[in-house]
Amino acid sequence: MNYLEVKIFTTTYGIEGVSDALSNLGIDTFIVEDAHDFETFLSTKREYDWDYVDEKLIELMEIETCIITYLDSTKEGEEAFDKIKEKMAQIKSDDADGVMGRLLVENILVSDEEWKDNWKEHFKPIRISDRIIIKPTWESYVKLKETDIIINIDPGMAFGTGTHETTAMCIKLLEKNLKPGDDVLDVGCGSGILAISASLLEAKTSTGIDIDPISVEVALANIALNGLSDKISIIQGDLTKGIDIKADIVVANLVAELVITLSDTIRHHLKGEKIFIASGILIEKQEMVAEAMRENDFEILEILNEGDWAAICAKHYGNA
Numbered sequence: 001m002n003y004l005e006v007k008i009f010t011t012t013y014g015i016e017g018v019s020d021a022l023s024n025l026g027i028d029t030f031i032v033e034d035a036h037d038f039e040t041f042l043s044t045k046r047e048y049d050w051d052y053v054d055e056k057l058i059e060l061m062e063i064e065t066c067i068i069t070y071l072d073s074t075k076e077g078e079e080a081f082d083k084i085k086e087k088m089a090q091i092k093s094d095d096a097d098g099v100m101g102r103l104l105v106e107n108i109l110v111s112d113e114e115w116k117d118n119w120k121e122h123f124k125p126i127r128i129s130d131r132i133i134i135k136p137t138w139e140s141y142v143k144l145k146e147t148d149i150i151i152n153i154d155p156g157m158a159f160g161t162g163t164h165e166t167t168a169m170c171i172k173l174l175e176k177n178l179k180p181g182d183d184v185l186d187v188g189c190g191s192g193i194l195a196i197s198a199s200l201l202e203a204k205t206s207t208g209i210d211i212d213p214i215s216v217e218v219a220l221a222n223i224a225l226n227g228l229s230d231k232i233s234i235i236q237g238d239l240t241k242g243i244d245i246k247a248d249i250v251v252a253n254l255v256a257e258l259v260i261t262l263s264d265t266i267r268h269h270l271k272g273e274k275i276f277i278a279s280g281i282l283i284e285k286q287e288m289v290a291e292a293m294r295e296n297d298f299e300i301l302e303i304l305n306e307g308d309w310a311a312i313c314a315k316h317y318g319n320a
Helices: 015-024 035-043 054-060 073-094 118-122 165-177 193-200 215-227 256-267 283-295
Strands: 001-010 031-033 066-072 104-111 132-136 147-151 183-187 206-212 231-237 247-253 270-282 299-306 311-314
Touching: 001 073, 015 066, 015 073, 015 183, 054 247, 066 073, 073 104, 104 215, 104 256, 118 147, 132 183, 132 193, 147 215, 165 193, 165 247, 165 270, 165 299, 165 311, 183 193, 183 256, 193 215, 193 247, 247 256, 270 283, 283 299, 283 311
Parallel strands: 132 147, 183 206, 183 247, 206 231, 247 270
Antiparallel strands: 001 066, 001 104, 031 066, 270 311, 299 311
């Protein structure tokens, strides 16, 4: 089958706005190639960040940040492409400062045989934290430390590889704060990486919740890949509507506005003075999120920054 590979050229700053625009057009599956990620990757010296460097990745330092999606090569796909071009032109006209970049939209016709596997050559095992390594299913990995924890993932059926800065920071904060026997709730679980990490870090129970049925399917598939189907529960639902779960740690890798909205709800799902880890927060919005947490009886324990993103670890005080 043939597809239209659509590329939208933007900037690191523009990723969120372009992604939101695509979602509003009903396009929720896309790939982000962020030039900043590659710069950070190659400039990072800490031994636990990367276990393998493919020399071909060095060439990607020259890329322009872009978002890629695939449309069926049909009349409907061509109409969707036209809508994307119209939307990007609208955003471009409103972007007086040019912070969103060129917003050029290109497409080429490709066959599924051409593109479905070629990205695999760039996805290698990666150490996310002191203990956790994310490994594609087709790669082998020999533990460097006895305490290493390996998460298997097939990104072909997931939303990304689980290696984005926001996910990595959540995992680091989980590793630091989770005690064996804790109950963990992952809000907006997506591909299930955080719920899997919690379980492998010896959480007593690990539960993921997501409003999107596709996310639930993807999470369950990744959980099965790691042999954890009997240890992790995934629920389709809305935390604000009738979900009665209490946990020692709640983790939410969402966006700043959703974290703010959920700050009041989440404190009622914590067992007393317990931990809330939130990410998906642009650095310029971190204080706004932190203030919303404080207003809901949270004390900010730690804020991590990586790239343009922030993750906040807070402790709840007061009556839930």
